[in-house]
Amino acid sequence: MSTRSATSRSRARPGAASRRRVRLRRVAWLVAAVAVIGGLVAAVVAPRLDKAVQEVVLPLRHDDIIRQQAADKGLDPALIAGVIFTESRFRDQTSHAGAKGLMQILPSTADDIARKSGGTAFVERDLANPQVNIAYGSYYLRYLLRRYGGNEVLAIAAYNAGEGRVDQWIFEARHRGEEFDHARHIPFPETRHYVQQVLEVRSKYREQYAQELGL
Numbered sequence: 001m002s003t004r005s006a007t008s009r010s011r012a013r014p015g016a017a018s019r020r021r022v023r024l025r026r027v028a029w030l031v032a033a034v035a036v037i038g039g040l041v042a043a044v045v046a047p048r049l050d051k052a053v054q055e056v057v058l059p060l061r062h063d064d065i066i067r068q069q070a071a072d073k074g075l076d077p078a079l080i081a082g083v084i085f086t087e088s089r090f091r092d093q094t095s096h097a098g099a100k101g102l103m104q105i106l107p108s109t110a111d112d113i114a115r116k117s118g119g120t121a122f123v124e125r126d127l128a129n130p131q132v133n134i135a136y137g138s139y140y141l142r143y144l145l146r147r148y149g150g151n152e153v154l155a156i157a158a159y160n161a162g163e164g165r166v167d168q169w170i171f172e173a174r175h176r177g178e179e180f181d182h183a184r185h186i187p188f189p190e191t192r193h194y195v196q197q198v199l200e201v202r203s204k205y206r207e208q209y210a211q212e213l214g215l
Contacts, residue, residue: 103137
């Protein structure tokens, strides 16, 4: 009786070991399959996730209008995008000072642009229209660049603080025999930060949205 039991156990061991090996192989195949599927999912999802994060951190809207206005007015489209981002984060809104739309244009400035550009049918509510707002903001940006001899720092500062203040800062710097430097001669921290942010964000738009902006 004991001899048969021992023989049965010795015959059972190879079968049990074989089953364990089969189970281990199945587990290994399952782990490998999960890893492969996970890699495929990551390859598909990761770029979309990166794009979604990018659009939250550095959004871009109305790129077709930006490209068109940049070409029409001889501007860097990334500069227009940088101004829009800094002004409104690409959201239609009205500031506490009454500036409106994506490029935060004051109605008085818009009226002046309308007269100069032939926009005789312009009404204030048109500033909520992205096409009109970006066209007027680009027109004003082009005007400022010409006024300040292509100096982007001065033009951007004037877009934020107004031409009168920038003219005064330039005069004061020259009166002291100094060449204008935005870090030293712009007394408003808000405007210094504004200029710095527009220039930094412009570089990011050129890097991350070159295709969308036609660069």
